[in-house]
Amino acid sequence: MMERIAIIGVGLIGGSVALAARAGGLARTVVGVDANADNLRTALDLGVIDHAYDDAAEAARGCDLVLIATPVGAIEAVLHTLQPAWAAGRVYSDAGSTKGSVIAAARRVFGRVPANFVPGHPIAGAERSGVEAASAELYRGRRVILTPLAETDPAALQQVETFWSGLGARVSHMPPDQHDAVLAATSHLPHVLAFVLADLLGHKDRQGEIFQYAAGGFRDFTRIASSDPTMWLDICLANGEAIVPLLEEYRDALGNVADWIANRATGELRALFTGARAARQRFLNQVEQVEREPDAA
Amino acid sequence: MMERIAIIGVGLIGGSVALAARAGGLARTVVGVDANADNLRTALDLGVIDHAYDDAAEAARGCDLVLIATPVGAIEAVLHTLQPAWAAGRVYSDAGSTKGSVIAAARRVFGRVPANFVPGHPIAGAERSGVEAASAELYRGRRVILTPLAETDPAALQQVETFWSGLGARVSHMPPDQHDAVLAATSHLPHVLAFVLADLLGHKDRQGEIFQYAAGGFRDFTRIASSDPTMWLDICLANGEAIVPLLEEYRDALGNVADWIANRATGELRALFTGARAARQRFLNQVEQVEREPDAA
Numbered sequence: 001m002m003e004r005i006a007i008i009g010v011g012l013i014g015g016s017v018a019l020a021a022r023a024g025g026l027a028r029t030v031v032g033v034d035a036n037a038d039n040l041r042t043a044l045d046l047g048v049i050d051h052a053y054d055d056a057a058e059a060a061r062g063c064d065l066v067l068i069a070t071p072v073g074a075i076e077a078v079l080h081t082l083q084p085a086w087a088a089g090r091v092y093s094d095a096g097s098t099k100g101s102v103i104a105a106a107r108r109v110f111g112r113v114p115a116n117f118v119p120g121h122p123i124a125g126a127e128r129s130g131v132e133a134a135s136a137e138l139y140r141g142r143r144v145i146l147t148p149l150a151e152t153d154p155a156a157l158q159q160v161e162t163f164w165s166g167l168g169a170r171v172s173h174m175p176p177d178q179h180d181a182v183l184a185a186t187s188h189l190p191h192v193l194a195f196v197l198a199d200l201l202g203h204k205d206r207q208g209e210i211f212q213y214a215a216g217g218f219r220d221f222t223r224i225a226s227s228d229p230t231m232w233l234d235i236c237l238a239n240g241e242a243i244v245p246l247l248e249e250y251r252d253a254l255g256n257v258a259d260w261i262a263n264r265a266t267g268e269l270r271a272l273f274t275g276a277r278a279a280r281q282r283f284l285n286q287v288e289q290v291e292r293e294p295d296a297a
Numbered sequence: 298m299m300e301r302i303a304i305i306g307v308g309l310i311g312g313s314v315a316l317a318a319r320a321g322g323l324a325r326t327v328v329g330v331d332a333n334a335d336n337l338r339t340a341l342d343l344g345v346i347d348h349a350y351d352d353a354a355e356a357a358r359g360c361d362l363v364l365i366a367t368p369v370g371a372i373e374a375v376l377h378t379l380q381p382a383w384a385a386g387r388v389y390s391d392a393g394s395t396k397g398s399v400i401a402a403a404r405r406v407f408g409r410v411p412a413n414f415v416p417g418h419p420i421a422g423a424e425r426s427g428v429e430a431a432s433a434e435l436y437r438g439r440r441v442i443l444t445p446l447a448e449t450d451p452a453a454l455q456q457v458e459t460f461w462s463g464l465g466a467r468v469s470h471m472p473p474d475q476h477d478a479v480l481a482a483t484s485h486l487p488h489v490l491a492f493v494l495a496d497l498l499g500h501k502d503r504q505g506e507i508f509q510y511a512a513g514g515f516r517d518f519t520r521i522a523s524s525d526p527t528m529w530l531d532i533c534l535a536n537g538e539a540i541v542p543l544l545e546e547y548r549d550a551l552g553n554v555a556d557w558i559a560n561r562a563t564g565e566l567r568a569l570f571t572g573a574r575a576a577r578q579r580f581l582n583q584v585e586q587v588e589r590e591p592d593a594a
Contacts, residue, residue, distance in 0.1 A: 143512075172510075182510050186498070187512065190518045196551055196554055199550070201483070202572060205576070211579065215420045215440075217488070217520065220518070223517050223518075224514040224517070225573045229571045230567075240558045247554065250551070251551050251555070254490070257492075258541050258545060258548070261541050261544075262537060264537070266534070269533060269534075272492060277522060279495045279498065280499075280519050280522045281523070282499065283498075283502075
């Protein structure tokens with residue numbers, strides 16, 4: 001058990017880490033920092049954290065682990081705050097949704113990525129946000145991707161991996177650019193598509209005659225459009241290099257489909273729909289397979 | 298209670314009508330026809346229908362109501378089969394996902410839309426298909442849109458409306474072209490977007506390294522990509538006039554977003570994400586309002 005850990009950014013992600021770490025007996029004391037004073041007070045009132053601090057460097061003092069769980073756009077500023085008191089004997093990690101941008105931020109702040117900073121990303125989230133939505137169960141069975149570099153200290157990496165495993169997560173390693181490409185495809189692209197659809201239909205629904213006839217498929221399809229705008233602004237800016245080419249690829253595919261429909265190209269359309277259904281079935285089969293695997297712990 | 302009704306196409310939609318009609322005491326005898334002999338036998342074995350027929354005209358004989366619940370692409374052929382024995386004292390309706398195309402089909406077969414044919418569309422469905430997925434509860438609280446024409450017999454319209462209300466549905470009327478525009482936006486566009494995404498990622502996942510990192514948002518987003526390819530081929534061909542311009546509008550919007558991300562246009566991106574979240578909240582509020590309304594019956 002660690003004596004003390006600090007969570008910088010006690011929202012859904014950081015708050016859930018705090019709850020799970022204590023529920024799992026991984027940390028004796030959990031302290032927190034949050035740019036939103038109301039959210040920080042709620043975290044304290046709910047008992048998600050033991051102590052609240054205004055300053056990340058102050059919170060980090062005496063901690064075994066410091067986890068930065070802010071939106072990715074705020075991580076560089078947090079690293080700046082932590083830098084003067086950065087301790088070699090402490091492990092630092094983050095939970096940012098993009099990894100290339102976090103590593104670039106660390107390089108800007110430190111001139112290199114500190115050996116005891118382990119970039120990571122728990123693939124868990126929801127359209128809800130804020131500490132009220134936090135849950136000790138959020139990470140159970142979920143994937144966490146760590147993206148260590150050549151200079152990462154293997155002992156620090158091991159500690160972060162052990163920590164996430166203790167929260168019930170399944171930990172993988174991959175290079176940062178692979179992480180960013182995979183997440184652009186599975187998460188960032190679908191989110192942008194859902195945001196654009198909800199916005200477009202919102203403009204068409206000014207007279208309220210559209211949405212009332214939408215069914216469950218629409219509700220599921222647009223669920224991710226209820227996600228936090230600030231978080232997604234950060235992600236789009238941080239991973240634009242991977243997202244923009246994918247958006248163009250998607251637009252081209254959509255243009256083909258529009259042509260096929262206009263030209264009644266039944267063979268092409270049937271192949272698309274059949275291929276899409278088969279692809280989703282492969283996805284579901286993989287999910288089931290993961291869920292059948294024994295716990296990674 | 299009607300003495301006898303015929304369901305032409307005993308899949309998820311038609312099978313659920315059959316089950317709900319009997320559960321609600323709306324029909325003493327339910328007979329069925331299906332182009333898929335296995336599915337028809339299953340419908341009989343499961344007791345979804347009382348009698349199975351090979352021929353729609355034969356099944357319709359002696360019925361008070363004939364409901365065509367095939368994919369929209371098959372409705373014209375069914376009308377052809379029914380036409381020689383079309384009975385003035387009987388009510389006919391359909392459950393096709395597009396209405397302009399069904400009305401055009403009726404005009405081709407009869408030279409006009411028969412006064413006792415009431416075009417309709419229950420907005421209920423699922424990525425499942427076939428009679429095994431049928432449920433007596435499928436229509437409870439769901440919207441059914443009827444698109445009567447000037448020539449539609451008000452008594453026939455009333456009977457169809459009373460029938461759907463008896464299944465627990467909330468019945469609305471609107472012009473066929475409005476129905477097709479609304480459904481293109483709320484259903485057809487999202488389905489095409491999901492099919493294209495699942496297909497695109499399916500091609501990227503050849504090495505199986507993408508889908509395993511996809512989370513719940515992706516599962517929900519692509520659920521509708523598991524829908525029946527034949528049904529969606531029919532819908533795209535039947536409602537292409539409404540779908541293709543929407544796809545182009547969506548592509549333009551997506552192109553703007555790609556430019557905003559590439560140019561780090563934070564104001565535009567934040568406005569998009571915020572507007573999308575607000576639009577979806579309006580949609581959820583409408584759904585809740587509908588669910589609070591007293592039953593339409």
